[in-house]
Amino acid sequence: xxNTIQKIQAVYPLSQPSLGALTDVLTQITVPxxxxxxxxxxxxxxxxxxxxxxxxxxxxxxxxxxTFWFGSEGDLLFxxxxxxxxxxxxxxxxxxxxAVLYKFSVKDIQQLYTTNIEIANWGRKFAEQEMIKTExxxxxxxxxxxxxxxxxxxxxxxxxxQRIQLSHIASYLxxxxxxxxxxxxxxx
Amino acid sequence: xxNTIQKIQAVYPLSQPSLGALTDVLTQITVPxxxxxxxxxxxxxxxxxxxxxxxxxxxxxxxxxxTFWFGSEGDLLFxxxxxxxxxxxxxxxxxxxxAVLYKFSVKDIQQLYTTNIEIANWGRKFAEQEMIKTExxxxxxxxxxxxxxxxxxxxxxxxxxQRIQLSHIASYLxxxxxxxxxxxxxxx
DNA sequence: TCCATCTTTTTACATATGTTAAATAATCTT
DNA sequence: AAGATTATTTAACATATGTAAAAAGATGGA
Numbered sequence: 001x002x003n004t005i006q007k008i009q010a011v012y013p014l015s016q017p018s019l020g021a022l023t024d025v026l027t028q029i030t031v032p033x034x035x036x037x038x039x040x041x042x043x044x045x046x047x048x049x050x051x052x053x054x055x056x057x058x059x060x061x062x063x064x065x066x067t068f069w070f071g072s073e074g075d076l077l078f079x080x081x082x083x084x085x086x087x088x089x090x091x092x093x094x095x096x097x098x099a100v101l102y103k104f105s106v107k108d109i110q111q112l113y114t115t116n117i118e119i120a121n122w123g124r125k126f127a128e129q130e131m132i133k134t135e136x137x138x139x140x141x142x143x144x145x146x147x148x149x150x151x152x153x154x155x156x157x158x159x160x161x162q163r164i165q166l167s168h169i170a171s172y173l174x175x176x177x178x179x180x181x182x183x184x185x186x187x188x
Numbered sequence: 189x190x191n192t193i194q195k196i197q198a199v200y201p202l203s204q205p206s207l208g209a210l211t212d213v214l215t216q217i218t219v220p221x222x223x224x225x226x227x228x229x230x231x232x233x234x235x236x237x238x239x240x241x242x243x244x245x246x247x248x249x250x251x252x253x254x255t256f257w258f259g260s261e262g263d264l265l266f267x268x269x270x271x272x273x274x275x276x277x278x279x280x281x282x283x284x285x286x287a288v289l290y291k292f293s294v295k296d297i298q299q300l301y302t303t304n305i306e307i308a309n310w311g312r313k314f315a316e317q318e319m320i321k322t323e324x325x326x327x328x329x330x331x332x333x334x335x336x337x338x339x340x341x342x343x344x345x346x347x348x349x350q351r352i353q354l355s356h357i358a359s360y361l362x363x364x365x366x367x368x369x370x371x372x373x374x375x376x
Numbered sequence: 377t378c379c380a381t382c383t384t385t386t387t388a389c390a391t392a393t394g395t396t397a398a399a400t401a402a403t404c405t406t
Numbered sequence: 407a408a409g410a411t412t413a414t415t416t417a418a419c420a421t422a423t424g425t426a427a428a429a430a431g432a433t434g435g436a
Binding site: 059061066068080081083084085090113114117120121123124127128129130131132134135137138139141142143174 | 247249254256268269271272273278301302305308309311312315316317318319320322323325326327329330331362
């Protein structure tokens with residue numbers, strides 16, 4: 001569980017006992033490529049660390065899939081509204097490769113939040129970092145053209161470009177695959 | 189400080205002693221319309237609750253202001269990167285009306301986070317709620333046209349439409365003011 | 377290795393949105 | 407109240423991106 005431990009300590013360093021309390025609630029599972037782990041409209045009870053593999057989150061809008069997130073090793077899979085407020089999620093999350101995950105329940109982590117101040121602060125830092133990342137994605141949409149954002153993605157997350165099919169990348173960038181082809185051909 | 193207290197308790201209910209510990213670090217200030225409270229590139233040491241007034245956050249991109257956030261009574265003014273990581277912010281925050289704010293320092297709140305588990309969980313819930321709100325803004329951009337988003341804003345936040353000039357609204361919606369005029373005229 | 381399927385690119389055309397500028401409307405100042 | 411300034415709408419034109427369909431390329435199974 002190397003990637004998972006590294007992610008946990010990168011969010012907010014925990015003492016050995018607190019780290020133990022957190023890892024005690026984790027269970028390893030393997031999931032095949034193509035598995036739809038989260039479905040929109042459900043209250044999701046579990047959260048997963050990605051130890052190995054790649055995933056995308058999408059929603060259906062006017063009969064079309066809109067991809068709005070990619071994750072890989074070290075990222076967490078969770079439904080925002082289920083995690084925060086025990087409400088139905090709007091995200092479908094699909095594994096794009098065979099994956100190894102560490103699973104735990106929202107209930108377990110919330111129990112730890114109210115009893116262990118280190119883990120409460122871990123949860124705070126985790127939410128703060130997700131908040132920053134989400135804000136960055138929003139800002140990048142507001143400030144940059146699809147072409148710029150494609151090149152940013154090539155520079156900062158080449159593994160996404162290499163491992164994910166272009167129809168999903170185009171959707172993520174907010175353009176059609178035709179436009180992404182034009183971008184890749186250097187026509188803008 | 190009615191709006192501020194109400195906001196604090198809405199994020200995560202605090203016991204009387206914890207609420208006292210938090211409000212003890214607040215100072216009331218008044219700020220005139222037009223004041224630029226946060227400037228991009230600075231490490232911002234303070235955070236503010238909006239007790240009364242309205243504000244916008246924007247950045248400069250290619251010589252143009254891009255507005256990406258509005259806030260009013262009960263919202264917090266803070267620079268994401270300064271609050272989370274003590275880094276320079278990318279946001280300019282301008283008061284659009286004469287305002288009453290409650291000010292406190294990032295340092296003070298972080299001190300409380302490490303010593304008071306209730307306030308640590310308050311900070312966690314606050315970040316989680318900001319994360320959800322930011323994700324919602326992103327999703328709304330991805331899924332809805334500017335026209336739909338304008339009508340959503342009219343329905344869910346009419347005070348923003350009434351109190352904020354249309355050039356800022358257009359920027360927030362990600363279109364030019366010409367397009368917003370066409371939307372308002374019902375031409376789409 | 378060949379065929380079927382899936383993915384990506386290219387083409388041709390339609391259209392929504394941007395740009396620039398002018399006209400109208402609203403607000404502020406003295 | 408008049409004039410000046412600022413905000414909003416309208417018009418005319420240019421262009422980037424979407425749509426639909428076909429072509430080209432890649433992948434996988436028998």
